[in-house]
Amino acid sequence: MRYLLRLVLVAALITGGLFIYAGRLPGPAIEIARPTKYVGQASPLEVALTAPGAQLADFQITFEQNGKQTPLVSLAQPASGEIKQEGTDRLRITRTIGREAIPDLRSGPARILVTAERPVLFGVRKAQSTASLDVQVRLERPVISVLSTKHYINLGGSEMVVYRATPADVESGVQVGDLKYPGYPASGARFEGVNIADPAVKIAFIALRYDQDVNTPMYAYAKDEAGNMGRADFDRLTFRKPFKKESIALTDKLLDRVVPAILDTTTEVNPQGTNLEKFLVINGELRRKNAEKIASFASQSAPEILWRGTVFHPFGNTAVESAFADFRTYVYNGKEVDRQTHLGFDLARVVNSPILAGNRGKVLYASPLGIYGNCVIIDHGMGVQSLYAHLSSIAVQVGQTVEKEQELGKSGMTGLAGGDHLHFTLLVNGQMVNPVEWWDAHWIQDRILRKLREASGS
Numbered sequence: 001m002r003y004l005l006r007l008v009l010v011a012a013l014i015t016g017g018l019f020i021y022a023g024r025l026p027g028p029a030i031e032i033a034r035p036t037k038y039v040g041q042a043s044p045l046e047v048a049l050t051a052p053g054a055q056l057a058d059f060q061i062t063f064e065q066n067g068k069q070t071p072l073v074s075l076a077q078p079a080s081g082e083i084k085q086e087g088t089d090r091l092r093i094t095r096t097i098g099r100e101a102i103p104d105l106r107s108g109p110a111r112i113l114v115t116a117e118r119p120v121l122f123g124v125r126k127a128q129s130t131a132s133l134d135v136q137v138r139l140e141r142p143v144i145s146v147l148s149t150k151h152y153i154n155l156g157g158s159e160m161v162v163y164r165a166t167p168a169d170v171e172s173g174v175q176v177g178d179l180k181y182p183g184y185p186a187s188g189a190r191f192e193g194v195n196i197a198d199p200a201v202k203i204a205f206i207a208l209r210y211d212q213d214v215n216t217p218m219y220a221y222a223k224d225e226a227g228n229m230g231r232a233d234f235d236r237l238t239f240r241k242p243f244k245k246e247s248i249a250l251t252d253k254l255l256d257r258v259v260p261a262i263l264d265t266t267t268e269v270n271p272q273g274t275n276l277e278k279f280l281v282i283n284g285e286l287r288r289k290n291a292e293k294i295a296s297f298a299s300q301s302a303p304e305i306l307w308r309g310t311v312f313h314p315f316g317n318t319a320v321e322s323a324f325a326d327f328r329t330y331v332y333n334g335k336e337v338d339r340q341t342h343l344g345f346d347l348a349r350v351v352n353s354p355i356l357a358g359n360r361g362k363v364l365y366a367s368p369l370g371i372y373g374n375c376v377i378i379d380h381g382m383g384v385q386s387l388y389a390h391l392s393s394i395a396v397q398v399g400q401t402v403e404k405e406q407e408l409g410k411s412g413m414t415g416l417a418g419g420d421h422l423h424f425t426l427l428v429n430g431q432m433v434n435p436v437e438w439w440d441a442h443w444i445q446d447r448i449l450r451k452l453r454e455a456s457g458s
């Protein structure tokens with residue numbers, strides 16, 4: 001009898017010990033992935049819960065502000081969020097939080113609380129864990145209004161929008177279809193008598209890509225860290241002029257010259273087969289990769305206008321061999337083998353003629369670049385850049401500031417070039433645009449200087 005009593009006591013001690021031990025086991029791992037700091041009108045909430053080797057017994061996500069708790073999602077109330085099973089032991093919970101989910105939401109500090117439980121000791125006990133995140137609620141939308149007027153945009157061309165966005169440090173720009181053009185502080189435009197001191201005034205150079213719809217939606221936007229967005233429309237007219245068509249005859253002589261030379265300086269593609277097969281990879285895949293690389297320089301653009309005067313160097317006295325957005329058909333042995341759009345101007349003068357900077361700026365690139373051969377890219381600030389291709393020699397270095405009409409090198413036929421010529425294009429935030437507009441003093445006056453002067457009140 002005594003023995004039995006002792007046995008019961010020992011069993012009770014063991015059970016009790018296990019019970020206490022189990023209660024101290026770690027609960028599920030909680031990761032509050034979003035928001036990171038701000039909650040706005042409608043912000044994404046994302047929480048991941050991991051309970052190795054077990055199913056979750058329960059979880060609750062709660063929003064706490066000014067002493068009031070609002071349940072957001074729980075296992076008992078899963079419908080208000082989206083719960084996704086990831087593997088056997090991980091749950092990802094997402095939902096949108098904002099005014100709709102939390103009617104009493106106010107701007108100011110708040111906290112997101114998460115508790116989760118997993119079963120331990122064969123389901124007899126539960127191990128719990130909690131996590132919290134302090135957030136800042138911002139419900140005021142940024143305010144944005146467009147100051148500039150009469151925007152005329154050609155398909156494949158450029159425009160400039162002046163707007164005012166507050167708070168002054170909010171991210172802002174102009175959206176054109178699925179492309180964003182960042183706004184730069186207008187104080188960075190100090191030339192031709194322009195001087196805009198208001199820190200909330202911004203300038204965005206924009207493009208309507210040659211292959212976008214002429215009715216592409218556009219608006220100026222300002223978006224704060226809480227995801228609150230303000231938008232403003234601007235008056236505009238868009239125009240489409242038909243682009244030209246041209247045919248390019250591919251001879252073996254041309255392919256034998258350009259294909260090995262381009263592949264010698266290229267690591268992005270490694271085509272096999274005949275010269276024609278290799279050419280098609282160069283003209284397609286390498287052309288696309290080169291365009292991506294060229295577009296990547298947009299992020300290095302200076303926040304101020306570096307160019308001067310009222311027009312870009314127009315390359316007078318030169319024969320235009322191809323214009324912007326000419327639609328090219330490539331013919332080999334009488335058969336069409338490829339089609340591409342030519343996104344620049346081909347200008348021919350005499351062999352080895354000096355190539356001059358279109359305007360003042362800073363050299364961002366001065367090396368071989370695939371189909372462009374020896375290539376120079378100059379940054380003119382606020383996303384505007386110019387590109388000079390097929391040079392036989394380069395006379396400038398990356399980082400160097402060049403003046404308008406300073407010599408960059410000599411013309412040539414490096415890269416994908418049928419003969420000695422300059423391939424010239426302008427870029428607006430990485431998108432190739434028709435340079436003709438920038439050679440036109442009237443266009444610069446009306447599209448750019450008029451709007452800047454109106455905004456500076458001079």
Ligand SMILES: [Zn+2]
Nearest residue numbers: 344345346423
């Ligand atoms: Zn060209």
